[in-house]
Amino acid sequence: MDFTTGGRLEVRITPADVGKRVSVRLLTGEPDPHMRFTDVVGVLTSWTGDVLCVTRRTGETVRIARSSLVAGKVVPAAPARRRGPAASARELDRVAARGWPAVESEPLGEWELRASGGFTRRANSVLALGDPGLPLDAALDRVTGWYAERGLPAYLQLSTGAEDTQELLAGELAARGWTKEVSAQVRIAGLAPVADRDADISAVALSRRIDDAWLARYQRSAAPSPEVRAVLSGGPSVWFATIGGAAGDETPAAIGRVVVDGRWAGFAAVEVAPERRRQGLAGAVMTALARTALDEGASAAYLQVETDNGGAHALYEGMGFTVHHSYHHWRAPHGDAR
Missing domain, CATH: 2.30.30 (SH3 type barrels.)
Known part of the structure; x- marks a missing residue:
């Protein structure tokens, strides 16, 4: 250097x-x-x-x-990585937002304020892409007030690590006392290799509708609210996968979700019962969903996984998913929560 x-x-x-x-x-x-x-x-x-x-x-x-x-x-901007489908961070962030849609949203310039009764930060944070149409301090005041009206903490979701991401805005938030609470990676892959994996999908059932059994395996919400169902069911074209549990057990052994949006297939909620892990069930769910998405015309895959989820990273790396960029949720100072 x-x-x-x-x-x-x-x-x-x-x-x-x-x-x-x-x-x-x-x-x-x-x-x-x-x-x-x-x-x-x-x-x-x-x-x-x-x-x-x-x-x-x-x-x-x-x-x-x-x-x-x-x-x-x-130094020049980092060269674009081509280990997966070509895409900008902004394209992926917008696709991911459509694939995990908030129950309520409101524009603030080019920003999007999102609320869903507190179910996941992704659906209860500002997608801060572009210009809010106001000076930054005025925009942040509008954000904290909007979330306070709904009894929710104010979060901004910002990306880093690719061209045209929000490192500069992250610095502005840090200087104003906002704190970074959760970080995750956006990973991408070609869809066909995921669909072509040698996996036994005979036990995987696919449905357009979410049911109580599927939700019983889903760990993000102990008591599914209408907001939980709305977010999970929302998106351009959504499919749910289920592998049944042992005889007499109504709770599935494994579940998963995919949303198809043009060329993109977004995977989420891939979960396996603890006693059934390392038996290939997660791979079977992913493969079945990928084949369905491929049939609908998708060619590229993405998913979002928290940075500290080591088991998920190992699974997805084995399936060919590579890191495109990271994103982070920044929380307003408690004194600004109103």
């Missing part, structure tokens, strides 16, 4: 570069001369006084004292 001109380290970034992708080298304080420096690459999200913040593609923000900075430069 070249930071030098004529063999000398140089800091070639200034506060005017906020919002750009940068690479910086800083002193670590390590006494070992071989470990004295570390490099950070990401979006320069703020530079206030003697402290600058760089947000990595994972959403992690690194605070750097100006006194520790020994080199820095603006």
